[in-house]
Amino acid sequence: MDDSNLDKVIISDLLVRGVIGLNDWERQVEQDILINLVLYADTRRAGATDDPAHILDYKGVAKAVMAHVAEHSPLLVETLAADVARLCLERGAMRVTVRIEKPGAVRFARSVGVEITRTRAEPGA
Numbered sequence: 001m002d003d004s005n006l007d008k009v010i011i012s013d014l015l016v017r018g019v020i021g022l023n024d025w026e027r028q029v030e031q032d033i034l035i036n037l038v039l040y041a042d043t044r045r046a047g048a049t050d051d052p053a054h055i056l057d058y059k060g061v062a063k064a065v066m067a068h069v070a071e072h073s074p075l076l077v078e079t080l081a082a083d084v085a086r087l088c089l090e091r092g093a094m095r096v097t098v099r100i101e102k103p104g105a106v107r108f109a110r111s112v113g114v115e116i117t118r119t120r121a122e123p124g125a
Contacts, residue, residue, distance in 0.1 A: 019073035040095035085118040
């Protein structure tokens with residue numbers, strides 16, 4: 001299926017706490033991490049049948065992402081974004097855009113983050 005036939009399932013502003021960062025102090029405390037996901041999937045069958053067996057389980061995706069953040073402590077936001085993308089693809093998304101932000105990471109900025117897009121067809125996805 002080409003991407004033009006895919007629908008979007010959106011998880012906005014998932015706020016989690018975890019250890020992330022390069023600085024010594026960042027390795028000692030949990031910080032707020034804001035995660036936004038756009039999961040691309042074919043939702044037509046679910047829409048036509050009203051059968052939960054045909055959905056992309058966004059609640060399961062959110063729980064998996066929260067558990068991953070709680071269990072891992074990457075140095076880089078880029079690493080966390082790649083990990084989250086992989087989790088989403090493993091749970092049924094055909095393509096995913098992941099935005100990870102660290103609120104307050106830079107003085108005078110609301111947040112700093114990384115946004116990546118990955119697909120199942122890519123090597124290493």
